[in-house]
Amino acid sequence: MSVRRLAKEQPASFAFTPESLEKVNFWLAKYPPAKKQSASIPLLWLVQKQEGWVCEPAIRLVARMLEVPVIRILEVATFYTMFMLEPVGRAALIQVCGTTPCALRGANDLLAICQQEFGQKGHMTADGLFTWEEVECLGACCNAPMAAINDYYYEDLTPVTFRQIIADFRAGKSPAPGSYAGRHSSEPAGGAQTLSDPALYDGSKAHRIEKLPNAPEPEPVA
Amino acid sequence: MPTAKVNGQEVEFEPGMTVLQVAELAGEEIPRFCYHERLSIAGNCRMCLVEVKPGPPKPQASCALPAADKQEIFTNTPMVKKAREGVMEFLLINHPLDCPICDQGGECDLQDEAMGYGRDDSRYVENKRAVEDKFLGPLIKTQMNRCIQCTRCVRLSTEIAGVSEMGMISRGEDAEITSYLEEALTSELSGNLADVCPVGALTHKPWAYNYRPWELKKTESIDVMDALGSAIRVDAKGSQVMRILPRVNEDINEEWISDKTRYVPDGLIRQRLDRPFIRVAGKLKPATWAEAFAAVAGKLRATAADRIGVIAGDLQDAESMKAAMDLFASLGVKSLDCRQDGAKLGRGPRESWLFNTTIAGIEGLDRLLLIGTNPRREAPLLNARIRKAWLKGKLNVGLIGEAADLRYGFDYLGAGPASLSKLVEGEGEFFKDGKAVGIVVGQGALARSDGAAVLNLAARCASTFGGTLNVLHTAAARVGGLDMGFLPRSGGRDVAGMLKGDMDVVVLLGADEIDTSALGRAFVVYVGSHGDAGANRADVILPGAAYVEKSGIYVNTEGRVQIANRATFPKGEAKEDWAIFRALSEHLGAKLPYDSLEQLRAKLMADHPTFGQVDYVAGTSRPAPGFAGFGEAGALSDAPFSNPLTDFYLTNPIARASVTMAECSSSLAASHQRLEAAE
Numbered sequence: 001m002s003v004r005r006l007a008k009e010q011p012a013s014f015a016f017t018p019e020s021l022e023k024v025n026f027w028l029a030k031y032p033p034a035k036k037q038s039a040s041i042p043l044l045w046l047v048q049k050q051e052g053w054v055c056e057p058a059i060r061l062v063a064r065m066l067e068v069p070v071i072r073i074l075e076v077a078t079f080y081t082m083f084m085l086e087p088v089g090r091a092a093l094i095q096v097c098g099t100t101p102c103a104l105r106g107a108n109d110l111l112a113i114c115q116q117e118f119g120q121k122g123h124m125t126a127d128g129l130f131t132w133e134e135v136e137c138l139g140a141c142c143n144a145p146m147a148a149i150n151d152y153y154y155e156d157l158t159p160v161t162f163r164q165i166i167a168d169f170r171a172g173k174s175p176a177p178g179s180y181a182g183r184h185s186s187e188p189a190g191g192a193q194t195l196s197d198p199a200l201y202d203g204s205k206a207h208r209i210e211k212l213p214n215a216p217e218p219e220p221v222a
Numbered sequence: 223m224p225t226a227k228v229n230g231q232e233v234e235f236e237p238g239m240t241v242l243q244v245a246e247l248a249g250e251e252i253p254r255f256c257y258h259e260r261l262s263i264a265g266n267c268r269m270c271l272v273e274v275k276p277g278p279p280k281p282q283a284s285c286a287l288p289a290a291d292k293q294e295i296f297t298n299t300p301m302v303k304k305a306r307e308g309v310m311e312f313l314l315i316n317h318p319l320d321c322p323i324c325d326q327g328g329e330c331d332l333q334d335e336a337m338g339y340g341r342d343d344s345r346y347v348e349n350k351r352a353v354e355d356k357f358l359g360p361l362i363k364t365q366m367n368r369c370i371q372c373t374r375c376v377r378l379s380t381e382i383a384g385v386s387e388m389g390m391i392s393r394g395e396d397a398e399i400t401s402y403l404e405e406a407l408t409s410e411l412s413g414n415l416a417d418v419c420p421v422g423a424l425t426h427k428p429w430a431y432n433y434r435p436w437e438l439k440k441t442e443s444i445d446v447m448d449a450l451g452s453a454i455r456v457d458a459k460g461s462q463v464m465r466i467l468p469r470v471n472e473d474i475n476e477e478w479i480s481d482k483t484r485y486v487p488d489g490l491i492r493q494r495l496d497r498p499f500i501r502v503a504g505k506l507k508p509a510t511w512a513e514a515f516a517a518v519a520g521k522l523r524a525t526a527a528d529r530i531g532v533i534a535g536d537l538q539d540a541e542s543m544k545a546a547m548d549l550f551a552s553l554g555v556k557s558l559d560c561r562q563d564g565a566k567l568g569r570g571p572r573e574s575w576l577f578n579t580t581i582a583g584i585e586g587l588d589r590l591l592l593i594g595t596n597p598r599r600e601a602p603l604l605n606a607r608i609r610k611a612w613l614k615g616k617l618n619v620g621l622i623g624e625a626a627d628l629r630y631g632f633d634y635l636g637a638g639p640a641s642l643s644k645l646v647e648g649e650g651e652f653f654k655d656g657k658a659v660g661i662v663v664g665q666g667a668l669a670r671s672d673g674a675a676v677l678n679l680a681a682r683c684a685s686t687f688g689g690t691l692n693v694l695h696t697a698a699a700r701v702g703g704l705d706m707g708f709l710p711r712s713g714g715r716d717v718a719g720m721l722k723g724d725m726d727v728v729v730l731l732g733a734d735e736i737d738t739s740a741l742g743r744a745f746v747v748y749v750g751s752h753g754d755a756g757a758n759r760a761d762v763i764l765p766g767a768a769y770v771e772k773s774g775i776y777v778n779t780e781g782r783v784q785i786a787n788r789a790t791f792p793k794g795e796a797k798e799d800w801a802i803f804r805a806l807s808e809h810l811g812a813k814l815p816y817d818s819l820e821q822l823r824a825k826l827m828a829d830h831p832t833f834g835q836v837d838y839v840a841g842t843s844r845p846a847p848g849f850a851g852f853g854e855a856g857a858l859s860d861a862p863f864s865n866p867l868t869d870f871y872l873t874n875p876i877a878r879a880s881v882t883m884a885e886c887s888s889s890l891a892a893s894h895q896r897l898e899a900a901e
Contacts, residue, residue: 003396006403056403069386071402078391 004078006056007086014057020050024065036066040076044083052093053084081135086123089130092169094118095148098134101141109159110145117166129170142186143179152177224291229298241284241295242270250297253306253335255313255420256372257285260476261381267313267372269335271305272297281305303339310339316351316395317421318367325363326422328435332370353398359406360885361481362415362424369423371397375415382478383409384609384629399423406889410602410870413484417468417477426465428485428882433457433464441789442469444776445483446537446769447877448601449695450581451778452479456487456770456789463487463770463790473582473839474778480602481886482870482877487770489880493753495765496794506763511795511805517762519809521745525727527554531720534560534708535732535750536697536874539774539786540833542749542766542799543699543708544826545814546731549803552812556714557725560703562735563866564718565665566673567693568704570851572832573840574677575704576781577692579660580839585611589656589689592632593642593680594623594863595664599870600696601779605629620652623666623863637862639667639676646683659689665696665866670859677853691852695779696866696873698769702777706830730756731799732766734875749802751792754875764806765796768876772798773819775826775833782839783832 016024027042040062047058054077063070077083084093096102096110114121114132124131140146143155147162154165154177161180168175183189199205223234226241228248235244240263242252255267265286272284275294281302284295296302314336321327353366371390376399379388385408387401401407407415416424438457445452445466453471457464466487468479498514499506509517522530532550534543538560547558561567567575579587584607597605605628611617612630619632622641633652635641645652653659661684667676677693684691695701703709710716720728723742730736732750738759748760751768770789777783792798797805800822807814816822827834871887872878 003398004392069389069402071386071389074402075389075391079393 004081004085006059006074007053010056012057014047014051014055014061016046016061017050020046028065037068037072039066040068040073041080044073044077048083052088052090053086084131086131089124089128091129091172092131092149092166094130094132094166095135095138096132097136097138097140097144097146097148099137101137102145105144106158107145110147110157110162113159113162113166130166140186143181149177155179156181156183224289226289226291226293226295228295235289239289241272241274241282241287241289241293244289245272245284245295245297252284252297253339254285255331255335255370256374258374258377258418261374261377261418264373264377267370268309269306269313269339271302271309273299273302306339307341310336311341311345313370314340314344315346315348316367317370318350320368324365324368324422325425325430326368326419330422331420351395356398356400357404357406358401358415358424359412360882360889361412361427361485362407363427363430365423365425366398367423368421369399370421371399372420373399374418374420375399375424378415378418379407379409379412381613382414382606382610383411384606385409388415406893408890408893410480410482410598411478411606413481414468414478426485428488429465433459438464439789441770441787443770443789444784444786445479446698446776446786447480447483447486447874448603449698449700449779450474450601450603451698451776451782451784452483452603454479454483456787458770458789461790461793463490473580473782474780475603476606478603478606482602482873482883485882485886486877486880488882489752489876489878490768490770492881493875493879494768494793494796495751495753495757495763496796497765498795499757499760499763501761506760511797514762514764515806515809518747518764518806521727521747521762522553522810525745528556528713529726530555530729531557531715531725531727531744532559532729533562533717533720533731533733533736534558534699534703535562535730535734535756536699537769537876538699538703538731539769539772539776539799540699540702540706540826541774541819541822542731542803543703544706544829545800545803545816545822546729546749547706547708548814548825549807549810549812550729551711552807552814553810556711557716557720558708558714559710559717559720560700560708561669562697562717562733563665563669564673564716565668565700566670566677566853567668567700568707568709569674570853572705572781573691574681574852575693575695575701576840577662577694577779578840579690579692580780581607583690584608584617584660585614587611587658587660588616589618589620589653589659589687591620591635591645591652591659591661591683591689592623593661593663593676594667594865595662595694596624596626596628596666596865596867597662597664597694598626598628599865599867600664600694602870604694618652618656623664624865626865638860639672639679639858639863640860642676642679642683643858646679646686653687656687656689659684659687660692661689662692662694664694664863666863668693669866670861670863672856672859674853675856675858678855679853679858681852693779698776698778701779701781702775702833705777705781705832706826730760732756732875749799750875751796752875752879754878756875764802765792765794766799766802767792767796771796775823775836777833780839781832783834783836785836 027039031038043062059073063073118125118130118132146155156179165175225234228245233248252270254270256264263286265283270284271281273296356364376388380386416426441456443456445454452475453469455467455469470477498509500509609630620635621632622636663680681691721740725744728744729747734754734756738755746760747762748756749764751766771792773788774786804814871883877883
């Protein structure tokens with residue numbers, strides 16, 4: 001993480017689209033009028049969903065809608081690294097996990113590819129297509145290494161599959177999310193290896209529990 | 223009451239106190255950075271760690287831990303010492319080692335605590351964090367490398383000043399204190415940010431690199447920039463006042479002062495009148511005291527007493543007004559006035575021109591009606607006190623007059639006297655269920671032709687709703703002048719009368735807020751310290767002392783008599799104002815009966831006993847049922863009330879001479895323009 005600042009170039013104004021506004025009203029309705037500021041994060045997230053990033057006029061608008069000082073919204077927007085403070089690439093926002101399990105499984109190669117393909121992290125590429133970042137653990141360690149691209153997880157990546165995914169996004173396609181090692185979810189590589197006995201599932205192993213584990217010993221009869 | 227043991231010593235404490243406060247009751251000093259008595263508790267610096275029993279076997283942050291009955295608190299165990307050393311080491315990881323060039327050096331909390339808890343050297347070899355400095359306006363200088371993120375400034379601006387302009391952005395080691403997009407702060411109390419900053423991150427821009435705290439001679443005194451009489455400490459180096467800091471006075475300013483009070487000292491070295499001047503052929507020429515006195519005495523002798531007028535200004539001490547009043551009364555002068563703004567006050571019981579609720583008393587009110595006043599500009603600390611009471615949730619504020627951002631919510635009840643009449647007649651719900659009511663009448667409601675009627679109506683309002691009538695003054699000298707009766711004698715003229723342009727001699731005691739062009743062909747004698755409107759028009763200038771250059775009595779808006787002390791000497795040949803009148807009296811052959819300030823004070827207190835009650839305030843007194851003497855019933859005009867002060871920073875000759883105040887004024891104007899452009 002580095003020092004987070006608002007982008008130098010800002011749009012002149014920001015307004016929620018009618019669809020976003022509907023969601024805004026949904027969130028505002030959840031909180032009592034005196035505690036409106038509770039909706040800061042949902043509203044900023046809606047801004048980001050709409051524009052791809054959080055711009056300064058949007059921060060002012062959210063502050064006005066929630067009736068809080070604008071510095072309080074700026075504090076929230078700069079605190080959470082999931083709020084993008086600069087415009088992001090329209091093809092893909094690539095967030096490569098660089099934490100230990102992914103790093104052990106080859107995330108450094110993916111990071112090097114990003115560096116090579118897109119240049120400096122955290123800033124949009126010159127063609128306006130991509131933004132990439134290194135992020136902390138996204139909780140998909142069983143499928144390391146992985147990257148979150150736009151709203152989906154792309155898992156079990158190798159330099160080859162990762163390059164292919166990037167090329168697909170560049171071509172305007174939407175590659176399928178999930179594992180790229182051909183496995184289902186986070187099953188072990190090579191298919192399921194435990195709990196494979198069919199008897200587990202036909203009820204034949206069921207039996208009455210005679211003694212509860214850790215139950216107190218009955219008093220010895222004198 | 224519950225008891226706790228602090229290092230084995232038993233102390234009783236009030237329920238609800240924190241461990242830190244209990245330890246202080248026992249006389250144990252706990253180091254702290256983020257904790258401040260008057261701010262909310264943040265608990266983020268971790269310097270106040272102590273050991274408590276019963277409790278977890280680790281140090282606890284005492285500022286945020288409520289004390290419990292039978293608790294044992296240890297502040298000097300090896301565990302505590304080690305924990306504090308650890309915190310100090312962490313704080314110093316990123317704190318620069320620039321104490322020799324830091325303005326906080328010598329009065330820095332971090333420096334002091336590092337002496338007590340710091341290690342002798344650092345174990346860290348990594349680079350220190352670098353943070354961009356922020357722009358916070360013309361008063362606060364930032365050196366953000368030094369910031370330890372205690373957030374005292376954020377809490378002070380949000381809670382006390384009522385402007386949520388400061389905040390902490392980003393997080394972790396990148397956390398930075400800033401205002402939104404580095405806009406200048408708009409608070410009148412922003413100087414206090416630098417006061418509460420425990421390190422040198424926020425310092426005073428106008429005083430940067432000007433002094434070291436140990437070189438300054440410190441004098442405790444009283445402020446005259448507004449009518450509250452805040453407690454201040456004047457720090458001088460040689461003959462120059464370098465800075466003014468607040469002192470604690472719980473009854474008036476707690477421990478804050480306004481920016482005008484604090485940053486005005488650079489006005490004390492500019493535009494000074496340091497020798498007498500006489501106007502010769504349209505130009506002011508330097509003169510000796512003897513020549514000046516001769517010129518004034520000659521003119522006064524040659525003029526009939528009813529053609530002479532005397533106007534006292536806003537910053538005058540009581541002694542100089544008393545000396546002037548005694549001298550001119552003995553000459554038979556009837557036109558004396560201390561009400562430069564023309565407020566219709568002074569013809570009734572003393573309560574009719576005092577802030578009877580008292581400043582601290584505001585905290586006990588549940589309804590406060592402001593009439594024709596903007597306390598944020600006229601008395602920022604009174605405003606902070608109203609905000610404090612309002613924050614507690616009990617106080618409802620109503621306003622009749624110009625609506626403004628007062629830093630707290632209020633019910634807007636109307637613009638002029640008609641709205642007040644309706645309120646008195648029982649319209650509206652504002653006073654419903656009000657048990658402790660205060661009515662504040664500002665000079666905006668009194669300094670107009672129907673001022674006496676407005677005062678009477680306000681007194682009737684107070685009486686109707688069982689409340690207290692308060693007059694909020696804008697001038698430090700006003701109550702003193704009214705108390706001693708520095709008012710037109712029967713047949714004499716008031717300020718408006720003297721400004722009709724047909725007086726022969728007008729003596730101005732530091733009176734600069736009048737329309738000097740309306741003095742006509744009068745021979746004007748100006749007694750004062752600064753070359754401002756009055757001196758510009760004067761025919762003879764008798765240089766006096768500014769408020770830090772004399773010991774003087776000031777009576778604040780509550781009627782509290784306070785004595786200011788001398789920090790430096792008057793500039794050049796200037797004399798203390800009372801001594802000028804004493805000397806002039808001999809030239810006139812009407813020698814005043816006192817040779818020293820002590821004798822003058824004795825006379826003052828003998829003639830006007832209220833002046834003898836130093837630091838005493840009579841306190842709440844409700845107007846009598848007849849509210850006799852509180853102004854007089856009369857016709858009310860339809861004109862809305864307007865606020866007397868248009869520019870908070872430029873209200874008196876000293877402030878107008880100050881470069882800092884001029885910068886503040888233009889910075890504020892620029893930010894207003896930006897806001898208007900944005901809308």
